[in-house]
Amino acid sequence: MALKDPTDAPGDTASIAAGSPATTTTPEAPKGDILPPTEPSSNSPPAKSTPARTRTETIIIMLALCSSLFLVALDSTIITTAVPTIAADFNSSLGYTWVGSAFMLSNAALVPIWGKVSDIWGRKPVLLIATTIFFLGSLLCAVSQSMAMLIASRAIQGGGGGGILSLVNICISDLFSLRQRSFYFGMVGLVWAVAAASGPLLGGVFTSEISWRWCFYINLPVCGVCIVILFFFLKLHNPRTSMREGLAAVDWMGSMTVIGGTTMILLALEFGGITFPWDSATVLCLIIFGSVMIGLFAVIEWKIAKYPVIPLRIFKATANQAALSIAFFQSFVFQSGAYWLPLYFQGAKAHTSLQSGYYLLPFIVSLAFFSTLAGLFIKKTGQYKLVIIAGMATMTLGFGLFIDLDKNSPLVKIIIYQLIAGIGVGPNFQAPLLALQTNVAPRDIASSTATFSFFRQIAAAISIVVGGAIFNNEMDTHYKSLEPSLGVSLAARFSGHNAATSVTMVRSLPEAQKELVEALYAASLSKMYIMFAVFGFVGTLAALFIQQKTLSRDHVEHKTGLKSMQAEHNRNSNSDEEAAPQSEKAQVSA
Structure with a gap:
């Protein structure tokens, strides 16, 4: 049984000989289409075009x-x-x-x-x-x-x-x-x-x-x-x-260990401090065994897997490590804006959930606009490193300014801070992926792209948990100061992990109590943004190690399938050299 595509052209469905090139210049x-055609390179492998x-x-x-x-x-x-x-x-x-x-x-x-x-x-x-x-x-x-x-x-x-x-x-x-x-x-x-x-x-x-x-x-x-x-x-x-052939080629050991290890670590982060104490046997076992599984995954990918899920050669180049680090840090910081800014509007400003969505618009609009603008700029100039560094630095500034927000912050200040943060976040949703793809072989495009997405998703999951832990701890420290004004029962509703789920109660509090609770929400979130600003700064440092290369307008089609994978494997099995850069003539700029 084969997976068939009714729209394939004859040139696309032709089998690739075991030793034939795995890419086709088109x-x-x-x-x-959007750009005029460009001629294939004279040294590109001859093959039928799509x-x-x-x-x-x-x-x-x-x-x-x-x-x-x-x-x-x-x-x-x-x-x-x-x-x-x-x-x-x-x-x-x-x-x-x-x-x-x-x-x-x-x-x-x-x-x-x-x-x-x-x-x-x-x-x-x-x-x-x-x-x-x-x-x-x-x-x-x-x-x-x-x-x-x-x-x-x-x-x-x-x-x-x-x-x-x-x-x-x-x-x-x-x-x-x-x-x-x-x-x-x-x-x-x-x-x-x-x-x-x-x-x-x-x-x-x-x-x-x-x-x-x-x-x-x-x-x-x-x-x-x-x-x-x-x-x-x-x-x-x-x-x-x-x-049958496809199932036999799947890296089952690598797949199971990365799924198992990732799931256990994320479960530990989810359980820790909420369902179970951080030092409980459940959380500690999940962290330990999850880490062991990730270690086994690395060994399998390095020594055993013929077609690894995540080829470790992707991590050899410093520029690739930088691109993946930026993916992690940008996602980690962005998630705090999407997740915790609404809590600021509801907890520190006593707005409804619908109103908090409206007040988030400056952040949304600015990051959306500059994500598109960055793509156009890179297409025009080919300069992605400049975009990445400027974006990470501006993002760090914007989220650092969020530390200054309190219950009395005027709307103009909140809008300006959001605009700065959005301008910084927008360019780096995809620019680091482009930097990564210029530095890997065509056979690793899919794996490196999936790895990029993996880093982003892991960062998003960790960001919410770590941010929540800081916020909950800060609210806990103020529990005693709430008791005299709110009473034991009501104060407990605004302490620890209860604070986020009780945010809708803020609007219904008497004015004096509301003022006190709003100030505590703002102060706790401010402490949390110190951490996010630090992570943004580390991401900015990582951006300095991105390698700028010339982006070609020639397109090289990568042929998928086992025959293509086998041909690549045969050509590289006896070589310890670093994977060749993407063959779309991406060369280091002068």
Whole structure:
């Protein structure tokens, strides 16, 4: 049995001989696409080119890819404002933790696997499978009749979402040259930022005006349209790998250890300080055994796996380490804005969840605009290192300014601080990925892109937990000062991990008590932003090690499938040299 693609052209479905090149040079964007065609390099391997894409086809494909990615980003945050209502409907406090965590856990744990699977069976079939899984998970979430069913459905949804997250960037890498790619990566960054930041607002609207179930129903028609469009319009090489051969080539030991290790560590972070004490046997065992599993994963990828999920050669170059570090730190800091700024507006300013969404607009608009602007700038100049450094430095400044926010901060100051933070966050959603791709071999594009997404998702999960731990500890330290004014019972509602879930009570407090609680929310969040500013600064230092290369306009199509993988493996099995830079003529600038 082979995974087949009805839209494949004859040139795309031809088998690759065991020793033939795994890449095909094709003119970029012919027949009315965004850029005029460029001639293939004279030293590129001769092979048949893929069918030309018209401008209309390119627009349709990108709309489908961005729409599917929008839904994944949206579902990572849309549930935050709906969780209290969901928990009340099912009469289960378990939902406060697990409705969001189940999605994040499966998403982060499975992200590394999708890239290598697409190398074996091709990008299009695997993307369609991931989108279908996300569709089914969304449907099950929408019709859930119990909290347990909803949590399980969110895990299914997150697993499919991890595939979409990886495959969208991988498909764009296969469709466009490095120079052209920067523009489309900018679009992807815009979509991700807007969706993730606007999720709480949309979740609040659906929950208050219709039903929380529409947080999931809204995915179904969009997913359905995306599946149809991608099925008929996305034209990428289909290796027609048989199921038996493909399953035999999967790095099962590596896959199981990275999934198991990641899940255990994230569970430890989720449980620590809330469900179990940090020094409890449960949390310590999860951390220890999770770390052991990650160590085993590294050994397997280094010494055993023929086709590793994450080839360790990706980490050899300092520039690659820098790009992945930036992915981690940028995601870590951005998540604090999307997750904790609404709490500032509700806790320190006593606004509703809907109003907090409106007040977040300066952050959303600025990061969306500058994500797109960065893509256009890189496409025009090819200078991505400058964009990365400037973005990380500005982001650090913006989140450092958040330390200054208190309950009396005027709206103008809040808007200006958000604009600065958004200007810094926007450019680095995708620019570090471009820097990474210029420095790896074509055979490692999918794996390195999936690894990039993995670092981002892990950072997002850790950011919420670590930020929450600092906030909870700060609120705990003020518990005694609340008792005289609020009483023991009410003071307990605004201490520790109860503070975030009790934020809606702030507006109903008598004026004197409200003033006191608002000041404590602002002070606790201010302490938390010190940490995020430090992480931003470390990310800025990492950006200095990015290597600037010239971005070619020539496009090199990477052929997927086992024959291509075997040919690459044979050519490199006896070589200890670092992987060649991407063959799209990316050369170090003078």
